[in-house]
Amino acid sequence: MNDKELLAERFEEHRDHLEAVAYRMLGSSAEAEDAVQEAWLRLGRANPGEIDNLGGWLTTVTGRICLDQLRSRTARREQPMDETFVPDPVIRPLSQADPEQEALHADSVGVALLVVLDRLEPDERLAFVLHDMFAVPFDDIAPVVERNAAATRQLASRARRRVRDATPPSEPDLGRQKEALDAFMAAARGGDFEALVAVLHPDVVLRADAGALVRGAAGSKTLRGAKAVAESALMFARYTAAARTVLVNDGVGLVSVVDGRVRSVMSVTVVDGRITGMYILADPERLERLEVPDDVV
Numbered sequence: 540m541n542d543k544e545l546l547a548e549r550f551e552e553h554r555d556h557l558e559a560v561a562y563r564m565l566g567s568s569a570e571a572e573d574a575v576q577e578a579w580l581r582l583g584r585a586n587p588g589e590i591d592n593l594g595g596w597l598t599t600v601t602g603r604i605c606l607d608q609l610r611s612r613t614a615r616r617e618q619p620m621d622e623t624f625v626p627d628p629v630i631r632p633l634s635q636a637d638p639e640q641e642a643l644h645a646d647s648v649g650v651a652l653l654v655v656l657d658r659l660e661p662d663e664r665l666a667f668v669l670h671d672m673f674a675v676p677f678d679d680i681a682p683v684v685e686r687n688a689a690a691t692r693q694l695a696s697r698a699r700r701r702v703r704d705a706t707p708p709s710e711p712d713l714g715r716q717k718e719a720l721d722a723f724m725a726a727a728r729g730g731d732f733e734a735l736v737a738v739l740h741p742d743v744v745l746r747a748d749a750g751a752l753v754r755g756a757a758g759s760k761t762l763r764g765a766k767a768v769a770e771s772a773l774m775f776a777r778y779t780a781a782a783r784t785v786l787v788n789d790g791v792g793l794v795s796v797v798d799g800r801v802r803s804v805m806s807v808t809v810v811d812g813r814i815t816g817m818y819i820l821a822d823p824e825r826l827e828r829l830e831v832p833d834d835v836v
Contacts, residue, residue, distance in 0.1 A: 546587055550579055553594050556673075557601045563668045564605035566626030566653045569828050574604045595679060602669050603683045609661035623759040625748035625820045626653040628804050630794060631786040632834050633717075648672075649789045650806040650818045654746070655705045659698050666691050667698035707816050709790065709808035716791040719809045720784065724793070727772045727779040735769035740815040743768050750822030768817065778803055785835055794835055801826050 557578060561571035578601045590596045628650055656664055662684045669675040669683075677688040677695070684691055710716055719738060726734035745762040762768050772779065782793040787806040795803040804826070808816035820826065 542587075546582065549593060550582060550597070553597050556594070557597055560598055560601050560668065560673060561605050562629075563648055563653070563656065563672060564602065564664060565608060566657055568627050568629060568830065570608065574601055574608065577604050595675070598669070598673065598675060599679055599683055602665055602675075602680070606661055606665045606683060609664060613661060622761050623746055623748045624654070624657065625746055625818045626650060626657065627825060627829065628787045628792070628806060628820060630792075630804060630829065630831050630835060632832055633784050633786055633791065649709065649808070650787065651707050651709065651808050651816055652702070653788075654818065655702050658705065659701060662686075663694050663698035663701070666694035667702065670695045671699060707808050708810055709815070710810055710812075713786075713791055715812065716807070716809045717784065719812055719814055720791055720793065720807060723772070723807075723814060724779055724782065724784075727776045730773060730776065732769055732773060735772055736765045738813055739765040739768055740810065740813040741765050743813075743815055743817065745771060745817040745819070747819040748822055750824055783835060794831070796835070801829065801831055804829070 554575060557575045558568075558571050561574040562568060565571055565574065578597055581600055581604075582597065585596075587593075656668070659667065665684060666677075666680055669680050670677060677691045680695075681688045681691040684694065686694070710719075722738045723735065725731075726738060741764065743763070743765055745760075745768045747760050747762075749759040760771075762771055778795040778797075779793070781797050781802070782795045782805075785792055785794050787793075787804060790806060790808075792804065792806040794801055795805075803819055803821040805817060805819045807814050807818070
């Protein structure tokens with residue numbers, strides 16, 4: 540095995556970790572893969588002999604690549620992030636759920652948390668993700684955000700407070716999540732408005748992202764309150780009828796499949812047996828790019 544093949548083998552050992560870092564930074568599986576590929580290209584231009592800790596080097600390089608992408612997004616964005624935006628979900632068959640392993644899964648970060656991370660400033664997000672989620676020392680993060688370690692610590696602290704205050708609580712038990720979602724599906728399919736209201740928290744929030752082309756129109760919307768969400772659920776009951784229960788990121792969710800194509804993906808947050816949050820991605824462009832297991836479609 541020559542040096543290049545050996546380096547490629549060592550890089551592959553870190554790929555899953557790097558994709559997990561990039562996914563938390565960017566909220567997009569496709570963009571995360573691109574960032575990791577760019578990290579590989581940068582490794583090829585570096586001198587491996589001068590890298591003492593390859594995993595740490597790759598993590599900070601991937602973070603820097605993601606930070607550049609986030610800053611570019613912010614510069615292009617003329618208005619604040621639309622409140623209907625839903626990050627790309629990671630879909631797996633429900634049969635793969637293993638409660639003991641779920642917390643260790645590379646992509647076990649909830650869609651609700653990713654929505655909150657999207658509200659952070661790019662530098663805050665980097666400091667929080669690298670330090671709080673991956674235990675990267677502030678001394679290593681500081682050069683990436685062009686600050687000293689103390690200022691970087693402050694970035695992470697500010698992000699931590701914002702995440703803590705904005706992240707909705709959720710039932711961690713997959714079985715209880717599924718019970719609430721099954722009750723929601725049965726009520727929607729049966730056209731039972733009262734049953735729908737009963738399984739929804741009074742202050743439930745529904746966020747539906749149908750894509751940039753229709754954002755702000757009927758397809759993209761944010762609804763608040765059990766009655767408004769129940770009425771919407773009845774209106775779109777045909778999608779619920781075609782839905783399959785799956786794992787969406789770290790919890791139970793729904794994939795609506797019509798004529799062999801994914802039409803929407805929904806994740807939920809559940810507290811005390813009632814649904815408190817619903818996050819629906821229905822953007823055809825982004826759904827087309829999602830990696831969906833064959834046994835789901």
